[in-house]
Amino acid sequence: MGRIRAVRPTRQISRSHPPIFRPARRFLSALLLGTALWNAVCAAGVLDVGGEWLDDGGRAVSLSDWQGRYTVLTMSTGACRKICSTTLRRMEELQAIADRRGLGVDFLVIGLDPRSDTPKAWREYRAQRKLGRENWHFVSGGEERTRRVAGMLGISYWFYDEHLLHDFRIVLIAPDGTIRRTLAWADDRPEVLFSGLK
Amino acid sequence: MSEKPGASVPGRLARLIVASAATAWAAAASAATDAERIDALEKQVSQLEARSPARQDEGLPLHGFMDVNAGYRNNGGPRGFALGNLDFYLTPRIGDRIKGLIELNFEINESGGLDTDLERMQIGYVFGDAATVWAGRFHSPWGYWNTAYHHGQQIQTTVTRPKFLEFEDRGGIIPAHTVGLWGTGAIPAGAGKLTYDLFTGNSQRIDLDGGTPGSGTLNPNTASATNHRALLGFNLGYLFPGALDGLKVGVHGYTATIDDDAAPSNSTRVRFAGGYLVYLESDWEVLAEYYDFDNLDLSGDSGTHRSKAGYLQVGKTFGRWTPYARGEKASLDQTDAYFAQQENGGSYDRAVAGLRFDLDPRAALKLEANHTRFTDRVVSAYSEVRLQWAIRF
Numbered sequence: 001m002g003r004i005r006a007v008r009p010t011r012q013i014s015r016s017h018p019p020i021f022r023p024a025r026r027f028l029s030a031l032l033l034g035t036a037l038w039n040a041v042c043a044a045g046v047l048d049v050g051g052e053w054l055d056d057g058g059r060a061v062s063l064s065d066w067q068g069r070y071t072v073l074t075m076s077t078g079a080c081r082k083i084c085s086t087t088l089r090r091m092e093e094l095q096a097i098a099d100r101r102g103l104g105v106d107f108l109v110i111g112l113d114p115r116s117d118t119p120k121a122w123r124e125y126r127a128q129r130k131l132g133r134e135n136w137h138f139v140s141g142g143e144e145r146t147r148r149v150a151g152m153l154g155i156s157y158w159f160y161d162e163h164l165l166h167d168f169r170i171v172l173i174a175p176d177g178t179i180r181r182t183l184a185w186a187d188d189r190p191e192v193l194f195s196g197l198k
Numbered sequence: 199m200s201e202k203p204g205a206s207v208p209g210r211l212a213r214l215i216v217a218s219a220a221t222a223w224a225a226a227a228s229a230a231t232d233a234e235r236i237d238a239l240e241k242q243v244s245q246l247e248a249r250s251p252a253r254q255d256e257g258l259p260l261h262g263f264m265d266v267n268a269g270y271r272n273n274g275g276p277r278g279f280a281l282g283n284l285d286f287y288l289t290p291r292i293g294d295r296i297k298g299l300i301e302l303n304f305e306i307n308e309s310g311g312l313d314t315d316l317e318r319m320q321i322g323y324v325f326g327d328a329a330t331v332w333a334g335r336f337h338s339p340w341g342y343w344n345t346a347y348h349h350g351q352q353i354q355t356t357v358t359r360p361k362f363l364e365f366e367d368r369g370g371i372i373p374a375h376t377v378g379l380w381g382t383g384a385i386p387a388g389a390g391k392l393t394y395d396l397f398t399g400n401s402q403r404i405d406l407d408g409g410t411p412g413s414g415t416l417n418p419n420t421a422s423a424t425n426h427r428a429l430l431g432f433n434l435g436y437l438f439p440g441a442l443d444g445l446k447v448g449v450h451g452y453t454a455t456i457d458d459d460a461a462p463s464n465s466t467r468v469r470f471a472g473g474y475l476v477y478l479e480s481d482w483e484v485l486a487e488y489y490d491f492d493n494l495d496l497s498g499d500s501g502t503h504r505s506k507a508g509y510l511q512v513g514k515t516f517g518r519w520t521p522y523a524r525g526e527k528a529s530l531d532q533t534d535a536y537f538a539q540q541e542n543g544g545s546y547d548r549a550v551a552g553l554r555f556d557l558d559p560r561a562a563l564k565l566e567a568n569h570t571r572f573t574d575r576v577v578s579a580y581s582e583v584r585l586q587w588a589i590r591f
Contacts, residue, residue, distance in 0.1 A: 081444065081478040083559045085515065115327075128443050158261050160287060160350055161299075165261075165590060168559045185518075185558050 046073070046152045047177040053110075053141040056122035061139060063149075064177075070105045070197065071173040072098075075146075075155050077112040077164050078125045088129065090170055090183065093190045095133070103197055104135075105172075110149055111140035112157055113164050153179075262286040265351040265588035273580035281306045282586065285317075285349045297322050299332075303349050313367065316420075317349055317375070329383040335420055338376045339395035339433045340450045341487045342474040352588040355483055355522055355554055357566040360509040361546065362528045363487075366402075366416040369542035371507075371530070372470070372489070373402040373454070375418040376429065389439035393448070394432070401427040404458035404539050412575075414458055414539045425465070429454030435474075444479025455496065456536060464535035465497040472508075483513040483522070493534050503534035511550075518557075524550040532574055544575035561589045 047063045055061050066073075072094055076084040091107055098105045111117025122138035125131075140146075150157060150166075157166035170183040172193050183193045265282035283305045290298040301318040320334035339345045343363050347354040364370035378399015385392045400423035407413035435448030451471040457463045470491045477484040488508040495501060506529050513522030526548040530537040537543035552566030564586045571579040 081483075082515075085481055086517070124439065124443070128440065158259065159289070160261070160353065160590075161345070161348060163353060165353070166559070185556070 045177075046149060046171075046173060046179065049141075049145055049148050049152070051141060051145050053139040053145070054119050056119050056126060056138040058119040061137075063139075066106060066108060066173065067177050068175050070103070070175060070180075071108050072105055072170060072193065073108045073110070073153070073173050074170045075110045075112050075150055075153065075157075075166070077117055077166070078121050079113065079116050080164060080166070083166060083168050086185075087168060087170065088131075090190055094170070094183075094193060095136075097191050097194060101194065101197075103194060105194075107133075107136045108173075109136070109138045110146065111138065112146060112150065112155075112166055114140050114143055114146055258288055258290055260286060260288060261591060263350040263352050263588065263590045265586055267357070267584060267586045269582060269584040271580055271582040273578070275580060275582070276308070282351060282588070283349055287350075295324050297324060299334075299336075301349060307367075315367070317365075320380075325383075327383065328385050329381060332380040332382070333378075335375055335377045335418065336380050336397075338373055338431065338452070339380065339382065339397055340372070340431055340452050340470075341433070341472065341489070342446070342448070342476050342485060343487065344374055345395075346476075350590060351586065352560070352562055352590040355513050355520055355564075356511070356524065356550065356552055357564045357584045357586045358550065358568065360487075360511075360524070360526045361542070361548055361570070362489075362507045362526065363509075364542075366418065370416065371528075371537065371540055371543055372452075373416050373418060373429075373456075375420075376400075376402075376431075377418055377420050378429070384437075387436065391437040391439075393435040393437065393446075395434075395450075397431045398428055399423075401425055401429045401454040402456055404456060404464075404536075406459055406539065407541070409460060411460065412539060412543075413541050414543075415541060416456075425455060425457045427455035444477055446476045447474065449473045457497075458535070458539045460539065463497060464495075464539060466534065466536040467494040467496055468536055469493060481515040483511070483515075483520075485509075485511040491530075491534075493531075493536050495535060498535070500533055500535075503531040503536075505530040505534060505537060513554075518555055520554040520556075522550075522552050522554065524548075526550070530574075545573045547571050547573065560591065561587070563587055 047067055049063055052060045053063060072091065074087050074091060076087050091109070095107060111122065117140040119140070122140070126136070126138065153169055153171060155167045155169050157164060159165070168185040170193065172180045174180040181193050181195065183190055263283060263285040267280045267282050268278065269280065270277050283303055286302045288300040299318055299320045299322070303315045303317045305313050305315070307313050316335065318334070318336055320332045320336050322330050322332040324330045337345050337348060341363070343359060347359070361369070362371050363374070365374045376397055376399040378397060380395065380397040382395045383393070385394070400419040402419050403417045403424050404414040405417045429452065431450070431452035433448060433450040435446050438445040449471070450473070453467065453469040455465060456468050457465045468491070470489050472487065472489040474487040475484070486509065489506065491503070491505040493503045493505070495503070507527065509524055509526040511522065511524035513520050528545055528547075530543055530545045532538050532544070548568055548570045550566060550568040552564055554562055554564045556562050565583070566586070567581070567583045569579065569581045
């Protein structure tokens with residue numbers, strides 16, 4: 001809720017205006033407050049999606065475990081050979097950028113297909129692709145929770161027979177749980193995801 | 199506040215913001231402190247969220263594909279722009295076990311008319327990962343391509359399917375659709391997975407154009423088995439684990455009695471077997487399929503006829519670009535009524551090269567060139583360039 005304090009109106013300024021402006025000023029400040037609050041409620045939601053998630057070690061985790069640190073988050077499925085391949089390559093590029101810049105960032109991949117993205121499947125996926133770093137995490141949850149997270153990230157997905165067709169999106173989650181930046185398919189400069197980070 | 203534009207601004211978010219502002223305004227007007235106003239706002243937003251109606255039946259998601267094309271063929275064939283497919287895809291579900299699949303396709307035929315095809319209409323019962331039984335009209339699960347890419351042009355890397363695997367109304371020479379029953383599933387086997395398909399249904403038929411020999415197209419016999427004969431087919435595949443993840447190999451077979459509508463009718467026991475190898479990993483796409491035909495003339499005395507067809511396609515993705523190439527070859531016995539009566543039943547070979555650019559995960563531009571050589575019925579050749587813009591939604 002830090003954002004709300006940032007837009008708090010100050011009474012000292014209000015006294016310098018004629019009384020006729022006070023209702024308008026109050027309305028505008030209230031509108032700003034309402035907008036900021038609503039945005040905060042919407043944006044902060046990704047890591048607030050509750051319930052139990054399983055990581056690739058089979059351990060129960062909560063998405064809120066990633067509160068308090070910068071996290072590169074995406075959604076993927078181990079069976080996907082096209083979009084997810086590009087996603088993974090981008091994530092690896094981002095890891096290399098973070099290493100070069102000395103940024104401590106976690107990488108979190110949420111499985112889109114809980115039926116096939118089991119802890120065992122993710123373990124094999126990681127082993128095969130040599131994704132053994134400890135700051136990388138692969139988790140899966142229930143179908144409803146997965147849909148909620150996907151909706152919050154703007155990732156639509158559906159099954160065309162056995163193909164899981166889905167969007168591409170990588171986001172940087174700030175320590176307060178809000179989405180700080182988004183990397184889209186056409187963004188050829190992944191480093192922009194870390195713009196402003198020190 | 200009453201004249202504020204809440205009612206004229208579309209969208210739930212706008213209404214919520216205005217509602218939030220209204221509460222804040224009321225709070226401010228009552229000379230509350232800033233903290234109290236914030237509390238009031240938080241409560242209001244919580245209430246608005248709580249008031250959202252419980253999730254109810256939101257209808258059936260509609261998905262699909264569409265593509266537009268342009269092309270140039272050097273032998274006086276089609277040139278210019280063309281609409282491709284508009285393909286609607288629906289998957290109704292009734293509980294956890296019963297599901298449906300509908301694929302309704304609109305396409306422009308060669309004479310510019312609009313064709314509508316209920317490409318697939320299936321009702322399935324799910325026993326688990328190991329078994330699902332489908333009834334209805336489905337894509338015949340032989341080989342790999344026919345059940346991997348269906349009608350979604352956007353998901354297949356290339357513009358064209360291998361010519362001999364085209365859909366029936368596009369000149370395919372193997373029945374791409376079956377009307378009947380299909381059992382399919384995947385079973386853990388070792389560290390990998392064994393996939394299987396068993397299917398039966400109406401034997402297809404060949405419809406001649408006005409009875410003209412060699413003008414026929416395959417008909418899936420959606421209404422009934424016109425010759426009262428059933429087809430039977432299988433497909434067994436293995437998905438490799440570990441270091442070979444992404445590799446699938448399989449064998450498949452099919453037998454049916456297929457008649458044409460000539461007078462007198464030609465009847466052929468069509469039988470083919472073959473194998474396939476698919477590797478989709480590390481941005482590589484390698485597809486290979488082989489079909490070996492052993493057809494028996496049932497209405498005449500020409501005996502058995504051997505034919506074969508196959509293709510190899512290789513592609514590699516570099517970022518948003520995927521160059522690819524494919525070679526195809528079909529050697530089809532022209533004394534076999536099954537091939538001789540089909541308009542596209544002649545032997546051929548084809549070389550294809552193309553480049554795909556993914557504008558978005560849901561939109562692809564493809565440029566493809568091919569050189570096709572017919573080698574027996576009419577010895578001829580043509581070259582062609584095709585451009586396709588395909589999306590999914």
